Amino acid sequence: MNQHSPMDARPSSGDDSRADTTRDLVQLCLLPGLGPRTLASLLDAFGSARAILNAGKADLSQVHGVGPKLAHVIETAADHVDIEDVFAWCAAHDVDIRRRGEASYLPSLLDLDDAPPIMFCRGQLLPRDSVSVAIVGTRHATAYGIQQTRRIAMVLARAGVTIVSGLARGVDTAAHRGALEADGRTIAVLGGGLGKIYPAENAPLADEIAQSGAVLSEYSPQAQPRGGMFPQRNRIIAALGQATLVIEAPNRSGSLITARLASEMGRTVGALPGQVNSRASQGCHHLIRDGATLVQHAEDVLELLGPLSAPVSESTATEDETPIRDAREMALNEIERQVLAAVGTTGTALDEVTHHSGLPASRVNAIVSILEMKRFVRRLSGQYVSRI
Amino acid sequence: MNQHSPMDARPSSGDDSRADTTRDLVQLCLLPGLGPRTLASLLDAFGSARAILNAGKADLSQVHGVGPKLAHVIETAADHVDIEDVFAWCAAHDVDIRRRGEASYLPSLLDLDDAPPIMFCRGQLLPRDSVSVAIVGTRHATAYGIQQTRRIAMVLARAGVTIVSGLARGVDTAAHRGALEADGRTIAVLGGGLGKIYPAENAPLADEIAQSGAVLSEYSPQAQPRGGMFPQRNRIIAALGQATLVIEAPNRSGSLITARLASEMGRTVGALPGQVNSRASQGCHHLIRDGATLVQHAEDVLELLGPLSAPVSESTATEDETPIRDAREMALNEIERQVLAAVGTTGTALDEVTHHSGLPASRVNAIVSILEMKRFVRRLSGQYVSRI
Numbered sequence: 113m114n115q116h117s118p119m120d121a122r123p124s125s126g127d128d129s130r131a132d133t134t135r136d137l138v139q140l141c142l143l144p145g146l147g148p149r150t151l152a153s154l155l156d157a158f159g160s161a162r163a164i165l166n167a168g169k170a171d172l173s174q175v176h177g178v179g180p181k182l183a184h185v186i187e188t189a190a191d192h193v194d195i196e197d198v199f200a201w202c203a204a205h206d207v208d209i210r211r212r213g214e215a216s217y218l219p220s221l222l223d224l225d226d227a228p229p230i231m232f233c234r235g236q237l238l239p240r241d242s243v244s245v246a247i248v249g250t251r252h253a254t255a256y257g258i259q260q261t262r263r264i265a266m267v268l269a270r271a272g273v274t275i276v277s278g279l280a281r282g283v284d285t286a287a288h289r290g291a292l293e294a295d296g297r298t299i300a301v302l303g304g305g306l307g308k309i310y311p312a313e314n315a316p317l318a319d320e321i322a323q324s325g326a327v328l329s330e331y332s333p334q335a336q337p338r339g340g341m342f343p344q345r346n347r348i349i350a351a352l353g354q355a356t357l358v359i360e361a362p363n364r365s366g367s368l369i370t371a372r373l374a375s376e377m378g379r380t381v382g383a384l385p386g387q388v389n390s391r392a393s394q395g396c397h398h399l400i401r402d403g404a405t406l407v408q409h410a411e412d413v414l415e416l417l418g419p420l421s422a423p424v425s426e427s428t429a430t431e432d433e434t435p436i437r438d439a440r441e442m443a444l445n446e447i448e449r450q451v452l453a454a455v456g457t458t459g460t461a462l463d464e465v466t467h468h469s470g471l472p473a474s475r476v477n478a479i480v481s482i483l484e485m486k487r488f489v490r491r492l493s494g495q496y497v498s499r500i
Numbered sequence: 501m502n503q504h505s506p507m508d509a510r511p512s513s514g515d516d517s518r519a520d521t522t523r524d525l526v527q528l529c530l531l532p533g534l535g536p537r538t539l540a541s542l543l544d545a546f547g548s549a550r551a552i553l554n555a556g557k558a559d560l561s562q563v564h565g566v567g568p569k570l571a572h573v574i575e576t577a578a579d580h581v582d583i584e585d586v587f588a589w590c591a592a593h594d595v596d597i598r599r600r601g602e603a604s605y606l607p608s609l610l611d612l613d614d615a616p617p618i619m620f621c622r623g624q625l626l627p628r629d630s631v632s633v634a635i636v637g638t639r640h641a642t643a644y645g646i647q648q649t650r651r652i653a654m655v656l657a658r659a660g661v662t663i664v665s666g667l668a669r670g671v672d673t674a675a676h677r678g679a680l681e682a683d684g685r686t687i688a689v690l691g692g693g694l695g696k697i698y699p700a701e702n703a704p705l706a707d708e709i710a711q712s713g714a715v716l717s718e719y720s721p722q723a724q725p726r727g728g729m730f731p732q733r734n735r736i737i738a739a740l741g742q743a744t745l746v747i748e749a750p751n752r753s754g755s756l757i758t759a760r761l762a763s764e765m766g767r768t769v770g771a772l773p774g775q776v777n778s779r780a781s782q783g784c785h786h787l788i789r790d791g792a793t794l795v796q797h798a799e800d801v802l803e804l805l806g807p808l809s810a811p812v813s814e815s816t817a818t819e820d821e822t823p824i825r826d827a828r829e830m831a832l833n834e835i836e837r838q839v840l841a842a843v844g845t846t847g848t849a850l851d852e853v854t855h856h857s858g859l860p861a862s863r864v865n866a867i868v869s870i871l872e873m874k875r876f877v878r879r880l881s882g883q884y885v886s887r888i
Contacts (some may be wrong), residue, residue, distance in 0.1 A: 256775055385773030385785060387644055388796040397773060398793055406777040406788050 656685020
């Protein structure tokens with residue numbers, strides 16, 4: 113069930129016409145000053161990337177959002193982007209390019225109005241990455257913020273949640289590291305090209321992330337990260353996280369933009385409180401006052417995730433699967449899950465649960481009590497139990 | 501406008517029949533095992549305190565809540581409470597007794613289902629004490645909790661808010677002290693008798709509070725504080741505060757009871773966040789999750805108080821009064837208030853505001869901008885301004 117095919121977007125692809133189309137599209141996407149919305153308008157008007165590249169200035173300028181300067185840039189596209197160079201770099205660095213509209217594209221990005229037409233991806237994306245939490249916060253995190261980020265990311269990652277963040281210093285770095293320490297999965301979304309890791313000191317961390325998840329960028333591999341790219345990048349982080357957790361953020365922090373975008377997309381937002389005299393917690397406190405959920409522990413975040421829209425399997429399709437219906441289930445141990453799997457929503461006899469679980473009755477009884485305490489099941493009258 | 505008359509409830513009162521009635525009522529109130537609800541039932545059944553004291557066991561036992569043991573206690577009331585002793589103590593210590601149903605009684609206590617029939621009061625209560633905030637929290641406060649309590653209590657007290665608390669160690673002590681340091685008003689409600697200050701080390705603090713507010717108790721002056729009295733006392737703190745602010749409270753803290761009672765009475769509840777790994781902040785975080793307002797600063801508390809149900813005067817009636825309609829106004833300086841007082845709710849010409857305030861036009865203009873920023877007024881088209 114590995115959704116990406118490394119052949120998809122590379123020059124060596126056997127499907128020449130598809131490869132050409134990708135090449136044309138990438139060429140356009142990487143042009144300076146041409147954003148996803150204007151590109152969408154151009155594709156609507158001209159029908160294909162090739163047709164846009166072949167068009168003259170006059171025709172291009174007819175499209176909403178295309179001024180004379182941009183029309184000129186498109187007409188002289190080859191001068192701006194060395195597409196062979198980009199594809200060669202991607203091939204050399206095991207980076208594949210995912211196109212919107214194809215199966216390999218990240219489905220949660222489709223919730224964005226301005227979903228990137230292409231994403232550069234180093235590493236692997238798995239179906240289980242759809243159970244994900246974006247953990248964001250200030251680069252100037254306090255020791256408290258770093259410690260809590262790491263702790264929460266570890267527990268979530270251990271529970272099977274993929275941690276999404278932005279590879280920045282501070283909270284982002286701690287979030288990725290926490291996930292890696294738990295042998296969990298993590299995704300980094302960059303505000304620059306995959307070939308320009310920022311901050312440079314995090315290049316080894318990016319390598320590790322590519323082994324346990326993916327490093328993503330919508331920019332050309334050699335694009336230097338610039339200030340304006342980060343807020344734009346934040347929309348991708350917000351979209352990739354099923355929930356967004358803000359750890360520490362002073363007022364007017366970029367993390368608050370991520371939180372706002374997440375909330376506008378209908379994603380849940382949580383925030384960690386701190387001391388009221390800590391500048392780094394001001395933004396979190398404002399978020400909480402504005403309706404974000406106060407988060408103390410990883411368990412609170414699992415509750416935020418709530419019932420999953422579609423049951424996901426814990427691993428790739430080659431392994432045995434127990435579908436998970438509620439993100440909180442991921443914090444249960446193997447035996448608790450086994451017992452829970454035998455409990456129905458309308459009431460199951462304890463005998464039957466015992467039979468299905470293959471465990472001794474006394475053991476099942478104890479585990480049902482634990483599940484009851486954790487609010488997964490409730491005992492009905494007599495020897496019956498049901499899911500809550 | 502001093503609402504209490506020290507003569508009300510003392511043996512020396514000229515109004516003998518009233519004094520007798522008070523004496524009988526106090527006698528009943530101080531009987532062990534006879535709570536406000538049962539006393540109310542008895543008064544319903546017998547018509548007066550005297551009639552209850554004169555009644556026989558058989559008749560007493562007819563009343564709901566009166567068992568044979570309590571009936572015996574009532575019949576032998578004089579053996580249990582030396583009422584002369586109580587009155588002598590009160591006279592010697594400048595303590596007056598306020599009866600429910602009389603003008604001197606604390607009006608906000610009437611919101612309680614089980615308002616105490618009598619309250620022992622040392623010090624003075626003023627009309628402005630109705631603008632009040634209960635500040636509560638754990639006895640085992642952290643340095644952070646103490647510091648924040650003091651800071652918030654100081655700013656609130658300076659703004660004219662009366663600080664209500666329980667004289668306990670930790671948060672309570674810091675709340676009273678903060679108010680006193682600001683030369684503000686503060687009220688302590690005890691979980692034992694006025695003659696048994698607990699903790700003993702706070703006896704000097706109680707003396708100071710009696711000079712700048714009042715020390716209150718519903719118990720006999722010599723009643724030793726016992727565990728069970730504190731939750732009962734908390735309902736009085738909750739009722740006296742127009743809002744209740746919880747500073748630090750571990751799970752299952754008595755302060756959470758106060759917060760719950762306040763919320764059940766329709767009072768607003770705020771809570772101060774802290775670090776998630778601080779036990780003392782757990783209860784506050786749960787309160788916030790359950791709907792309490794996250795409070796960072798004293799200004800947040802003033803916002804919680806919101807518009808006052810009835811305008812109150814800032815001081816006693818002997819001084820000039822500017823009625824205050826919104827608790828936030830108390831954080832304004834004299835000149836800001838002067839300008840605000842000249843602005844109407846439907847729109848007032850700036851010229852008129854200038855005229856009424858007696859300040860130069862440029863000054864008025866600047867202050868209107870400040871009031872606009874603080875969301876007290878808004879500029880309408882042209883040279884008009886109105887209250888928000």
